[in-house]
Amino acid sequence: MSPAIRTEALGKSFTLHLQGGTRIPVLSGVDLAVEPGECVALAGPSGAGKSTLMRCLYGNYGAGSGRILLRHRGAELDLASADARLMREVRRETLGYVSQFLRVIPRVPTLDIVAEPLVARGMPREAARARAAALLTRLNLPSALHALPPATFSGGEQQRVNLARGFAPGYPVLLLDEPTASLDAANRAVVLGLIEAAKAQGTAIIGIFHDTEIRDRVADRLFEVHPEQAFA
Amino acid sequence: MMETPLLEAHGLGLRFGTIPALDGVSLEIWPGEVVAIVGESGSGKTTLLRVLSGLLRPDAGSVAYRGPDGATHSVHDMGEAALRRLMRSDWGFVHQNPRDGLRMGVSAGGNVGERLMAVGARHYGGIRAEATEWLRRVEIDPARIDDTPQQFSGGMQQRLQIARTLVTRPRLVFMDEPTGGLDVSVQARLLDLIRELVADLGLAVLLVTHDIAAARLLAHRLLVMRQGRVVEQGLTDRVLDDPQHEYTQLLVASVLAA
Numbered sequence: 001m002s003p004a005i006r007t008e009a010l011g012k013s014f015t016l017h018l019q020g021g022t023r024i025p026v027l028s029g030v031d032l033a034v035e036p037g038e039c040v041a042l043a044g045p046s047g048a049g050k051s052t053l054m055r056c057l058y059g060n061y062g063a064g065s066g067r068i069l070l071r072h073r074g075a076e077l078d079l080a081s082a083d084a085r086l087m088r089e090v091r092r093e094t095l096g097y098v099s100q101f102l103r104v105i106p107r108v109p110t111l112d113i114v115a116e117p118l119v120a121r122g123m124p125r126e127a128a129r130a131r132a133a134a135l136l137t138r139l140n141l142p143s144a145l146h147a148l149p150p151a152t153f154s155g156g157e158q159q160r161v162n163l164a165r166g167f168a169p170g171y172p173v174l175l176l177d178e179p180t181a182s183l184d185a186a187n188r189a190v191v192l193g194l195i196e197a198a199k200a201q202g203t204a205i206i207g208i209f210h211d212t213e214i215r216d217r218v219a220d221r222l223f224e225v226h227p228e229q230a231f232a
Numbered sequence: 233m234m235e236t237p238l239l240e241a242h243g244l245g246l247r248f249g250t251i252p253a254l255d256g257v258s259l260e261i262w263p264g265e266v267v268a269i270v271g272e273s274g275s276g277k278t279t280l281l282r283v284l285s286g287l288l289r290p291d292a293g294s295v296a297y298r299g300p301d302g303a304t305h306s307v308h309d310m311g312e313a314a315l316r317r318l319m320r321s322d323w324g325f326v327h328q329n330p331r332d333g334l335r336m337g338v339s340a341g342g343n344v345g346e347r348l349m350a351v352g353a354r355h356y357g358g359i360r361a362e363a364t365e366w367l368r369r370v371e372i373d374p375a376r377i378d379d380t381p382q383q384f385s386g387g388m389q390q391r392l393q394i395a396r397t398l399v400t401r402p403r404l405v406f407m408d409e410p411t412g413g414l415d416v417s418v419q420a421r422l423l424d425l426i427r428e429l430v431a432d433l434g435l436a437v438l439l440v441t442h443d444i445a446a447a448r449l450l451a452h453r454l455l456v457m458r459q460g461r462v463v464e465q466g467l468t469d470r471v472l473d474d475p476q477h478e479y480t481q482l483l484v485a486s487v488l489a490a
Contacts, residue, residue: 014474015476016481017477017478017481017482018478018481018482018485055473055474059467059470060469060470060473060474061470061473061474062466062470062474062476083466084452084453084465084466084467084470085262085265085452085453087467087470088452088467105424105427105449106420106421106423106424107420107421107424108424
């Protein structure tokens with residue numbers, strides 16, 4: 001089996017031009033490989049760069065150095081050098097990301113937020129909405145809320161909308177940033193089930209889990225992210 | 233599927249006196265892609281829009297448009313008649329001020345129907361039915377089909393301009409600060425409407441805006457302009473969340489978070 005996603009000597013630093021060009025190194029020499037069906041939990045103290053690594057993998061941050069090799073459309077592709085159009089295609093088809101916070105779009109109903117990535121992949125709108133509704137209901141979000149935009153929802157409800165949106169398409173590679181942070185026990189159990197089902201279907205998962213109970217249940221191994229020395 | 237760009241610009245340059253309004257700008261727009269050009273007033277973004285859409289001739293460089301037939305046309309060499317034809321059918325232009333895009337003395341239905349007739353629609357009942365449908369799509373009560381835009385609010389006028397522009401199913405739409413003069417609540421509604429229509433119709437859009445939040449919401453790709461140059465470009469969320477250029481960092485840092 002070859003990895004679904006792997007990095008080679010991935011590095012990332014930030015240069016703050018507004019602070020006199022201060023350079024903040026965050027990641028260097030990261031070599032991570034995740035097989036299909038495997039779940040790897042990122043470990044390391046706060047500020048070690050776990051979220052930065054996730055954002056680099058998703059292309060939200062540009063990779064500073066090294067390569068990010070993703071299996072996409074049957075071939076390995078270096079995301080570190082992919083242009084915006086290719087990155088969009090990768091996000092539509094192969095790579096999903098559940099961030100901690102939902103970016104709310106004014107006026108768009110919850111159901112459509114979850115259905116949108118399915119429609120983008122070519123699913124007919126009604127079928128996409130049906131799948132979205134089923135997933136939201138599984139995450140204990142009552143159907144009365146599906147027609148409302150989630151702007152006024154609680155943190156836990158918004159997180160579940162985000163989770164439904166991330167899990168609905170069945171991406172081959174899924175990045176989870178604290179997927180259970182604002183959830184109660186019942187909903188954590190649902191998320192646990194979603195992660196296990198995704199793994200069984202061959203999804204490669206990289207996650208940040210502060211919830212050690214969840215982490216120990218789903219993660220096949222830990223990957224230590226080491227903090228860089230600042231101001232090197 | 234989407235193998236070739238719709239619009240390709242190379243090495244665009246234009247000076248107003250001693251001021252470089254455009255300096256070595258190249259870009260591509262692909263089918264179904266929403267590209268936003270952001271930057272402060274005077275950065276050259278509106279000039280770029282006018283050059284790309286053939287309204288202004290550059291001193292240097294070229295703009296090529298690939299028509300539905302697959303043939304490539306130089307936008308600045310095709311002649312006024314051909315450009316006007318393009319503007320009526322395959323392209324659309326949404327102006328900041330709806331008065332520039334609407335006929336203020338003509339009914340709402342007439343404003344929409346006129347574009348249809350320009351591309352050959354002749355059946356009155358069909359045109360009126362389609363105009364009604366488009367008013368509904370842009371959330372204007374179809375009962376107002378015979379009112380003129382003068383009787384509409386600014387937000388409604390802008391929505392009518394969008395209906396008039398999109399009714400012919402253009403492949404490429406230029407938008408110049410489409411939410412410019414509107415109240416914030418009206419802006420949100422308009423942005424959402426644009427977002428939905430663009431996704432449904434698979435339009436390519438070139439959007440000029442100084443509103444970073446609007447760009448984040450609508451655009452797949454972002455170009456940051458300053459003093460006539462593109463200083464940074466790429467995936468919208470990456471340019472905004474991991475800006476590389478000093479000017480982009482300043483621009484992003486200056487946005488008030490709501």
